[in-house]
Amino acid sequence: MYDKQKLSPSSPSAAVFLCLFLAIVFLCAPTPSRADSLEDGLTALALKVCLSARKQSIRMNWPVSPEQPGISSESAKKAFLTRLSVCGIEITENAEAPLLNIAVQFTPSRLLLIAESRGAADSQSTRMIEIPRSALALSHEFPSALHLRKELLWQQEKPINSAVEWLEKSSRQHFLFLLSEGLFVRLRHENEAWTLVDSTELPPGRPSRLGRGSFIHGDPEKQVEILLDGKECGVEIGDRISFTCKRNNVGGAVTTVSSACADTYAILITGTGDRTQADRVTMAGHEVVRTPMSEDEINANSVSMPGPVVDMVAREDGNSVAAVVKNLLTGNYEVYRVTTICED
């Protein structure tokens, strides 16, 4: 909408020109109340503030709210201030200066940016911009735990039922297969990123609340196998993906991996099984099957996940598992590679 050119405050004439230009533009153009991104929204809000308080020194109050995932208050604040300064508004600590309160509030489907200014003689004006929440890009980093390390491989909004890393022997291509919403999704790792190759519909069957299908860890020499509707289905990976299914009865959330330290460990999901709570992925010895682990043992040997672990499949070489997690904070589905680390 407006010129993004960075202006130096040391050229007053340019600044004046810009302000005049902005003023004409602002006055002529309708002031939008919606924006499609946070950045646009902050810009629009700044415009509105500028219209009412040009070339002023103001105090600003922008409280940080912890419930705003994905909105880094500092960066947003910085962006906002930059836009304000374009129209000559400066921030001061002077108690006499008019106060500008900024609030970022969530409604069920939108983000509301509110600027409330209290001027002289009790005058008050309120400006608002709303942004659809779906327009916000969210990302998070979580600290890793001790003996296990996790790396985020892929995240998406649509639910992921199961994921497995696959190294094609012949081409040495690194794939990430996902089962998501009845589709077999093939991602390939290239250029430091995962790109979508294709997605194939799974064989038709009964719909399931948890999503259809989960990868079975099998012999690395063999093909990829999926547990689908109670049947074992082999997946033919080629130019196209095809499935052959037969009845079987396999289940379980305990996955055996081997580690670099030449021991075989079990990696299992520990949690309540309640999908409203975050799970941990824990490493344990084989005896875990017979002797349950204590809380402290679990805490010492696990890595916490940002949500419930939907599925976990070992990689074909057995060194790591791909864990599909639903991030409770963002609602996104994330695939983590969990590997054991030897401590020297």
Next chain:
Amino acid sequence: MSFRTKLLLIVLLTIFASVTVVAYGVTHYTQAAFEEMDAERTEALVAQFKKEFVQRGEEIASQARNIAEANITETMAIDLSHPNADLSLYFRDANGAAQGHGLDFVEFVKYDGVMVSSAQFPARVGYKNDWVTSVKDWNDSQAFLRKEELPDGVLLSLTVVRANNTVENKSLYVIGGRRLDKKFLASLVLPTGMRALIYTNLDSSFASASLLAEKGEVDQAERFAPLVEQLKKQPQPIVRTIEWTRDPADAETFHAIPLTGRNNELLAIFFVGSSRKELVLLTNKIVKIAAAVGAGALFIGLLIAFWISARITKPVEELAAAAREVAGGRWDTRIDVRGRDEIGQLAAAFNEMTQTLAAQKESLVQTERVAAWRELARRLAHELRNPLFPMQITIENLQKARKLDAKQFLEVFHESTATLKAELANLNTIVSRFSDFSKMPAPQFARVNLNEAIRNAVRLFEPQFNEVGKPTITPELFLTDPLPEIDADPGLLHRAFQNLVLNALDAMPAGGTLTLKTFEHEGNVRIEVADTGKGLTPEECSRLFTPYYTTKLQGTGLGLAIVQSVVSDHHGSITVTSHEGRGTTFRIDLPQRQAGVTTTPREPAPDEPKSAPSTLAAASD
């Protein structure tokens, strides 16, 4: 008024008076006793109420103390003693405490008077109650009455305040109470006929709904308004009777006792009502019993009176009847002598008297009979002598005339025979008159019109009234018409009237007025025949009806005797009054009916009387 009636009345009056006096006395003393008992019962009930009050208060105090000393309360007190304590934690505690300790009202108030929790009015939390903090030693205080404000009104509560003093100078107050309402009244033991009410509204206007009874609503509650007003002005116990209906049995006496709060403000009024029904019923009962007793007594009295009077009056009546009998001529009347008391003596005396009278009468009758015979003989002698003397003379003359010549002898002979004949006729007349008198016939009764008979009788003498050469006699007839017919023998009556008229004519030789009257008198028919002759002396009056008594120089003296005989045969009566020089009046009373006689109306036979007078007309006395 007869003796019996008098006696009856006296007895009745006596009984009535005594019963009344007794009834009144009983009623009065009963009432007094009742009032006293009522006052005692009311006092007892008030005392019971007060005791119940105190007991309740102690119970509430005990519960409030339990709440105040509970661990939870201690924790609350400690927590609330800190500034900025979170009141919301304890918002519902009062409710739980109230339910757990069986109290209707529980409130927790902080040391600064702020209400922390209220079971009955939770919305008031946070507001101040300065009255609580104004007292320092609640734990020694008694229960008191209080107006408890509720969301939907005001109730009376028996309240106790206890303090938890865990934190010095920052007590937590526990206000506990129970409502004073129907249930409290129900806990009182009320004797029959008594009831207890509480009036709890002390706003300016009377509210019927605030008058509580143990069960149900109070009828006509507005009747208590004046009592309440009075108590509001002056809170002292008063007594008032309320008459609910016109029936006094429905009245109720109320003792109103003011109930005050801590600051002696009037908060409620306690009414003890005691029904006057019992008293009224008792009184009515007494009256009824008295009436029954009285009626019974009167009845018995009546019987006694009757009996007594019978005992007394019957003999007296018998005596009177006997006396009447005697007066009526039955001199041999006797009455039974019963007992030896005065009545018996009287009866005996009567009998003696009648016996004596009868004997005397016999001798008197005998004497009179002798006298009458003597008189008759004398009269007869006299009567007979009259014609006999001339006869004797004549015969002597005749004897003498024998010596005369034939012509003279014949003349004397004719003269003497004429004289002899006349005198013989006279003698005949005298004899037949006597004969007639001796055989007066028994009356043959028929219905007779007296007026007609009198007119007939008078008509007979009309020629004589205006006889030439003699003084005029003027007949005046005052005959009541219509005059009832009477049972009478017409012939005898006619004869009697003739004699009377004749008698009257004879009494007026110089002329005068003959007055005849007929009229009804006392159930009888009265005939008056009055003349204006020279009258009679009393002595003559008394002997008037004696046969052969006559005042006339001539006359047999039988006329009036015949009249009397006829009157007597007709069961009537005859009286004579006379004044010398003025005249004489004869009065005859004849009954209209004769006992045991069935008469038929007589057919008028005008001829009959005419023939009779020719025989009787001569019977003038």
Next chain:
Amino acid sequence: MQLHSQTVSLDPREWKTGATASATNEKLAALVFDRLLALDNYGRFQPRLATEWSHDAAFKKWQFILRTNVKFSDGTLLNAADVAGALQPLLLNGQQIRASANSVVIQSAVAMPDLLEELASGRLFVYRAQPDGTLMGTGPFFVVEIGTEGRRPSNPAAKDSDGASVARGATGTMHLRFRANEETWAGRPFLDEIDVTIGVPPLRQLFDLQLGKADLVELSPDLVRRAMQEKLRVWSSVPVTLYALRFDDAQPGVADAKLREALALSLDRHTMANVLLQKQAEPAAALLPQWLSGYAFLFTMEKDIERAKEIRAALPPSAAASKEPLRLRVEAGGDLPKLLGERVAVNVRQAAIPLQVVNRAALRGSSATTSSNDAAASVHLFAWHYSSLSSRIELESFVSTLNLGESTSSAVSPTDPEQLYAREKKLLEERRVLPLVVLPEYVGLGPNVRDWMPARWGEWHLADVWLTVPESGAEQRGNSNAASPGAKP
């Protein structure tokens, strides 16, 4: 599952906007019916019966591609005509829906930027009306039995009723039984059956939860603290119910703006929320809650008892409440509104405004729309349940249902939150409605309930819930409602 409500209706066409009973209706309807889409807690619209949607630049025309192979509980397929027929009576005035192949198109003369919010909330369920009047749905459950004391079940839409005896409850309670729909498009739910009892008194609900007789109960706010003390699982939503005062326009007494101002200034919402409701509610200064409008915090609560007294004293002697007290009629049922009403009376009495509380047992399913037939009550305390996820639509409903003024559709541009804020501000300044407190919904959960993932505003998503069987090991799936932790059912 035990709910407070005395009545229930599974027909969205019958629901009254804003009624507290509608909350229960929506929860139960969500078991049987689906919407076109849903909004998750992260603000993202998730496809339901519609898999894709698009709109024109002006937001006046939207197209929704429908999911294929969706069956009703009788096995018949859902088609666009069904969707159009179901939603047309439920859409806002001026919105037209028509079926087109495998999609539906919704059009309006005015822009509908919040159409997705509209379709994702409230009563916008898709159903098929049967000739006998019952409704069929595509949802994860279907109704098996409806029974009340003394009445036989009468729902002919039930499938596979196995002749089990009608659940009979105590007086005033009603049972509904829902059975899992094996053929539902989203996958069979984990629970086999849901047995719902409505009309259960709050305390009994708590006891039943403690005793394990119920897995899920609605908790009344005054029992929440106690439930927590008893270490029960309690979940709370965002504030979804507003208690407010409304002045009856027909009463001349409260037409005086000064009187209303005095009344408003005397209200102590803070104590109402934090003491009387033991912090289970929030004081409300706005008509729409913060989580819905985003700007509610801009409204300040006015409380100034001294100023209230001054204003009151300055009123003429002929003003209302001088001779006779104002009458406050509490229209919502239950102890809580009564308590609020009493507190309001106590508050305003401080300002020398006599107010008398008149209680009335709430009519079944009543809402603030119940007309003030009793001419004597000039103030009404009512409850309003927020059912729309669009603040504009919610405010519009509020205004029109309570007759607070001209419709907002022309007054407020649907795309401008500032105008919406200004509109709400104006309504609050007129003081014809005085918000008091907002309350969340509280749910008590049994220890066996798993995957409890409701929307913040109260959609329960019971189809995702499953139960463990305590202490007796894992059960075979298919026959029970249990699964061991960690295992996929």
